[in-house]
Amino acid sequence: MRSILFLPLLLTLNLPAWSSPSEDSPTVVSNDRGLVSQIGSQMSVVKDKASDHAAGMVEQAMGLLGVPYRRGGNSENTGFDCSGFVRHLYEKSVGQILPRRAVDQARATEVIERDELKPGDLVFFNTMRRAFSHVGIYVGDGKFIHAPRAGKAVNIDDMRSAYWQKRFNGARRVPMNSDNANP
Structure with a gap:
C-alpha cells in the first residue's frame, strides 16, 4: 500500500537526477523532473506489457527510492545493499526467495538477452x-x-549511460514457481 501512495507523490516532486555508484562514474545533477516523469509514464507501459507481478514489484521498488545503502542490508527500515534490495523485493512482491549474493542470484536465474528485458527482470554489472x-x-x-x-x-x-554499458554483465529472468530460486 505504501508504494501505491508514494508513486503519485514521487511524480510531483522536483527531484535531482540519479547518480552512478562509483567515484569514477559521471554524476549528473539536474532540477529537471524529466527522469521522474519518464519513469511515471513507464508505469503505464509496465502495466500494459508485464505481468501483474512485475508491475507490482516495480511499484514497490519505486516506493523504496531514497532508502539508504547499507552493506549487508536487507530491510527498508535499516537500508539495503544491491542483492538485499533485489531479494527483499522478490520476497515481498511475489513470495519468491532468491539467494543472498548477486553472483548467486545470477546462477539461480535464467539467462536472457538484453533485448528480451521486461520490467522485473534482473540486470547484472x-x-x-x-x-x-x-x-x-x-x-x-x-x-x-x-x-x-x-x-x-x-x-x-x-543502463545506456557509458558507465553502465561498460560494466553490463547480463540479464536474467527469475523463473516463477521454480525451485532454482531457493536461498
Missing part, C-alpha cells in the same frame, strides 16, 4: 572487477532501480 558483483531490477525504457553503494540511496539509473 561488474562494478568490483568481478562478474556479477552488482544487481538491479529492470523497470523499462533502459532504466533499472538499485541500491548503488555506500553514501547513496536506492535510485534509478539508465
